[in-house]
Amino acid sequence: MFTYVVRRTLAAIPLLLLISIILFVILNNAPGGPLAPYLQNPHITPADIERLKHNLGLDKPIWFRYVVWLGTILHGDFGYSTTNSEPVLDAILGRLPATLELMGISFIVSLGIGLSAGIFSAVRQYSFWDYFITSLAFFGQSMPVFWFALMLQLLFSVHGIPLPGGYEIVLPSAGISTTDSFDLGDRIEHLIMPVMVLSLLNLALYSRFMRSSLLEVTKTDYMRTAAAKGLSSAAILFKHGLKNALIPVVTIVAISLPGVLGGAIVTETIFAWPGAGRMFFNALQNSDIALMMGYLLILAVAVVFANLLADVLYAWLDPRVKYD
């Protein structure tokens, strides 16, 4: 097992190098290259640009610059963000807690609701609720995330949901909190809509996978054997069925994790959530190439390690999988 993990980790290194090469090529073909912010400045003459190019080594061949760049990346230096006026890594790390808060809560919500809905749907296959849940999951997967966010804002922020007794549910449409001082109720109110939006896709994905995986397991001989032994249906479901059905689901969950980071760009932008996703969107609008590349690189590392985690978990959970 240990050698398997080590070998898979080592295999991820060339992949990450290849990713970094492709990102570096894109970065260097960006308009104006890394000097783009200076090209607009009327006080900087073409001669200054030439001098900057020479001083920064931009007149060197591209492979040479790649090696130097890779060296700085490996030292944790992702360059300087022009929109935030701070190093890229500091900018991303500074916004990450807000993003992780949103992601973490959304993950718990989509995992909890998605898996239970999938199990329920599989146990009651072809019932009304099964059809209801599967159709809802289909809707969820077809829904454009940003439009779902707009509709929530229209319902809860613009109009408000009237409750009996003259009360009304109104949710804040933007930001992480209303005041600077910590107020748990206020923080939760700000979380509700972004969490609903961010968990939507994975909720649909998890429930569909849970359902089909459990139905697959239900057909197996060992489930029939368990029933023939006279076990209660709860024991069959939880001890024999779920344990096996969860194995493929675990890998899907691991693979889907970094996707949330991509979804966070749209969600955070719409709800003005002060996280890394919204900062990435600002960087896009201001051609802050160093920040864009730093974010993409970190995302790619997250994807590679999520895939690695999925493979390792699968091999660990399922003794039928040989890992040599």
Added chain:
Amino acid sequence: MAAIIPSAQPFEEEDTAVYSKVTFWTRLRRHKLAVAGIVVLGLITLCAILANVLAPFDPNAIDNVHWQGNPLPPCFQDAVLCGGHPLGTDAVGRDLLSRLLFGARISLQVGIFTVLFEVIIGVIVGAFAGYYGGWVDWVMMRITDVFLSIPLLPLLLVLTAIVAASSNKASLSFWVIVLIIGALSWPTVARLVRASFLVLREREFAEAARAVGNGDLRIIFRHLLPNAVAPIVVQATLDVANVIVLESTLSYLGFGIQPPTASWGNMLSDAQANLQIAWWAAVFPGLCILFTVLSINYIGDGLRDALDPNMK
């Protein structure tokens, strides 16, 4: 998302007879939601084709007679104020229904052309990788690994932002969007085709085709590819839906189809600012996207069941 893709189960040879065509249609017809999807998508396609006939107004024209600074409401909400615009106008006084009809053209065309492009690259890469194996396979699969490891939406955003800035004009043309999305989304198709080809190249009929002296290209495209069509068709259908959502997301964020050309996505980016006064501008374009994508997804689901029940 690589591991989510169902493993390709190529057709049995005897399945390719007339018999399979009959079962294909009966199976597809049994999938009620897929049939509903075909009907809805057919209607939307018809609307898109006939947009210039059906649209009551010029989609880019501002109604200077009725519009006075605020979006006009739909006629079913206020028959007087609407000024003859069935679904009202957007914030700058352009007819919403006409823009939706022309937006359908954009969405469907982006979906179809992008997927065509993606399938062509994916089939070529996957077929060669799977057929030749060895170092060809190794190199091509490492490239697909790279593309599958960078999340699609952020990479798309970066590329469109860079292309938009370097072309020195505010608008990205339709074809640039198609090429960029297509160039980044072929790896899933390539993996699928490769998986089929790894199995197919070992089969007797491939052996026979080689024995009678067919060239590699002929074997790949005439003998093996037709047997790998089922999973490609299913994946391509589902990808049309994905691409439509991607395009609308890009356009919503301002990096896709640029105004004044109407696309469902960029119509929504104007709508957010006017959410307080014009619910219709936010609701209708999104409903169009939702129903289009939903019908395509149901069709894809139906095709999967109809083409190969083992493919789940």
